Amino acid sequence: MIRFHLNRPAACVAAVLASGAVALAALPASAQQAVAPATAEPSTAAPLTTPPEKPPVSGGVRGTFGPWSVVCDTPPGAKFEQCAMMQNVISQDRPDIGLSVVVLKAADGKSRILRVLAPLGVLLPNGLGLYVDNSDKGRAYFVRCFSDGCYAEVVLEDTLIAELGKAKTAIFTLFQTPEEGIGIPVDLTDFANAYAALP
Numbered sequence: 001m002i003r004f005h006l007n008r009p010a011a012c013v014a015a016v017l018a019s020g021a022v023a024l025a026a027l028p029a030s031a032q033q034a035v036a037p038a039t040a041e042p043s044t045a046a047p048l049t050t051p052p053e054k055p056p057v058s059g060g061v062r063g064t065f066g067p068w069s070v071v072c073d074t075p076p077g078a079k080f081e082q083c084a085m086m087q088n089v090i091s092q093d094r095p096d097i098g099l100s101v102v103v104l105k106a107a108d109g110k111s112r113i114l115r116v117l118a119p120l121g122v123l124l125p126n127g128l129g130l131y132v133d134n135s136d137k138g139r140a141y142f143v144r145c146f147s148d149g150c151y152a153e154v155v156l157e158d159t160l161i162a163e164l165g166k167a168k169t170a171i172f173t174l175f176q177t178p179e180e181g182i183g184i185p186v187d188l189t190d191f192a193n194a195y196a197a198l199p
Contacts, residue, residue, distance in 0.1 A: 063197050066190030070197050082107070085194040089184055099172055099184050100149075103156070105198050112156040117149045118142070122174045128152040129173035131183075132163055139173075165192030 062083065063070040072083040082104065090098030100117040116128055127139040137160065140152040164170065171183045 063194070065194035065197065067187040068190055068194035070194055072199075080107075083198050085191075085198060087186060089186055091182075091184070097176075097182060097184070099174075099186070101172070101186055103195065103198075112161060114140075114154050114156050116140075116152045116172060118152070118174050119149050120145065122150060122176060123178065124150065126175040126178070131171040131173070132160075132188075133167045133169060161195065164188055165195065167191075 060071065060073075061069050062072050065085075067087050068085045069087070070083060070085050072081050074081045084102050084104035086100060086102045088098065088100045097119060102113075102115045102117075104113050104115070105111070106113055118128065122142075124142045124145075127141040129139040130137040140154045142150045142152050144151055165188075167188045170186045170188055172186060173181055173183045175181050
């Protein structure tokens with residue numbers, strides 16, 4: 001089983017889309033579904049997506065691949081432009097709950113980072129679970145919180161990237177209370193094409 005696990009953020013992560021380098025404004029995209037506590041597998045639902053209403057970063061959108069946008073910007077103090085693929089999802093029935101999912105290649109050109117921004121108020125000790133087409137990939141832990149929310153970051157392995165490229169839906173699970181698990185579906189349509197478009 002491929003495990004979705006937290007790796008210690010490498011030094012390059014600080015330089016890659018440091019806080020504020022990519023604005024992660026919530027855009028209308030997908031419905032969420034409630035799930036049982038962490039031991040239960042959430043059921044999948046076809047997320048409803050809409051194209052971004054405005055570019056989420058000053059550098060602009062370089063391409064749109066289904067629900068994914070490839071955006072580029074030059075972080076403050078950096079010499080080179082950084083690009084990332086991103087998708088923002090919010091609940092249709094609870095608009096205060098949403099996620100921004102970002103995949104990028106680190107400045108070293110070798111590591112691939114998955115960064116997920118969750119809203120303030122989530123239970124940090126429970127972390128962020130990931131199911132890909134109903135298969136449990138494990139959980140990542142939140143590494144830091146800022147005024148815009150709390151971030152979970154992981155270094156992606158080749159096997160998980162390949163699986164995300166073939167799957168239809170990922171469900172990220174988070175908790176607002178120990179008893180209240182929330183599953184938020186992310187549409188994986190064109191994940192592979194968006195990832196291939198990253199420079």
